[in-house]
Amino acid sequence: MKLLALPLGGRGSLLLVGCVLWQLSPAAQAVEPISLGLALAGAAASALTGIISYPKLYCYFAECCLQRPGARSGAALQENLDQKLFGQHLAKKVIVKSLAGFLNNSNPKKPLALSLHGWTGTGKNFVSKIIAESLYEGGLNSRYVHQFVSTLHFPHRQNITQYKDQLQMWIRGNVSDCARSIFIFDEMDKMHAGLIDSIKPFLDYYEELDGVSYRKAIFIFLSNAGAEKITEVALNFWRSGKRREDLSLRDLELSLSVFNNKNSGFWHSSLIDKHLIDYFIPFLPLEYKHVKMCVRVELEARGYEADEDIVMQVADEMTYFPKEERIYSDKGCKTVCTKLDFYL
Template identity: 65%
Template structure:
């Protein structure tokens, strides 16, 4: 026995030591579980057959306590509303269970010390389970009512997307209106059309980053490639079933999930109709609301129609910026619906008017290609050299053959073209010192 210490104070000290160690153990256990869950999806209903699409089912994680002999069992979705209360209750129960044998005599001897310890324990477990704490370690679904940053989205579109005044305006208004609506009647459905290299993928990435900061790396953003995820024509029925289960599970986990379908012009007809129930004006489908989700189609289909309309404007002496959505959207909706290579051929999604906007991406002129070159040079940390900018732009091919107005690949090959000039750029930078 320590000199000057009473049995009561020693026992209370032991209680505090055990309490501290147990809390530390609970803290590290919880952090371990949260980090384990960071890159996992949360749909416990998804069968193994769908995992080839990259979906991870909900799992039970066992984290045995080393000192307190407490076994923690966690099984929860990664959405704050589901996680906060169970975690807090779990940790408090673990602490009380571990300390129950020692608390009775200690309470009789040192009520103030033990009461203070329990208060500290409650405060720590409350802080530990607060969304602001665990969302620092695990990506969380945005809270209900959380709005997009309008100025940030506009700045990103202005700085990174070139030559697409129409797409910028339509998408900005559509997305912000949808985000600010506390009770939308249906999910937001955008269909982006235009030739390769005009910025469709770029815009979808910018939008995804604004909804979920991790962008395409987010577990709440899902990218489907027609040639990768739905390659075989004879398995359309299986794809439709898989797609429905995938979307149902992920929207259950995060209502504001984003789904991007690329290469829609290569999608087998009928596959995409599987998501029609989720796009319609239903409050819930099998107990799940899809009204906060965003669906984006990317397609080259309709690109010829857009290019012809843009060329007609140029020929008639009208400014490119005078082209309005009403000049192109009717052409796109009818053209895509009747195009057997569009993936939306005779689709019930178009027939039921479930696509909110057909967004046209105009062909890019040489001045827009130069903007892409400057942006790429800046991104690589190079000083912008207009001679290099012009050289890269001149190496692109343009149409029509006579006038050579529009780049036939947009900005798609700018990076590869700039690679050829990289040695010259580096030497120039070195010379400038």
């Protein structure tokens, strides 16, 4: 920063430091110029530091904890899901309403806990990515978004006690840094039973634990558990001639099937027993028309026009079940990107 003295004559003089202008009294002019300059430069630096540390201004230069207001985040989430998520009317409705309501609540009673269930490729990871991007510009790379993959971060059953301690320390430290932290747990169906119970205190109705409030944090669990139940109900709807969009959460009753699934990290978990998961959100198996939608969006994302010949060729290469009806893609949209590479 430049320090510039402007002698103007008369009773006083003006000193310009950065963009701040002071009128000096005659008494002040009697002070040694260098000492006065250093003192005022220090004062200006302190003032500037105070201005930059002011949250709204500081957030222009560095990532802040929940930069976007709740209403803005909810609108961004709705727009992204409408444009990029296909065939998931239940998931879209529940996620938008629950997240928008939670973010607009300045004093929630507990953290928001969402459990996303369905087959691979139906959009669970994609939705968690969109949620992160709706709250933070860095998305999954934000310092306030934390992703755990069971087979990577918690691979060995004999180390469960160590994992529990590490997980608690990580959550405690990051929520202390940002109350609106997001924690994503992928592959819950591969997590060792009992491990997830270590975070039970953070999801419960406590105002504070050891001086830290966890009530504004967001926990998202991703799992294949319950996928068979979801597919069974969806298939019965299709066979009875009912519209896919008429499926409701009540038709699925996911919480019980997840709790009773030995292949789930929620097996006999206190998170289920104490009703600490706010929403069990089903992701329906994707149909042929949804796969084509995924191909079109991917083409446009790569800068190409949606060539319908390519769209149909990619969609036709996918495998579908049941064998007789061939209704649902067994990999959802997961391999669309790699198949599209072949044609481009």
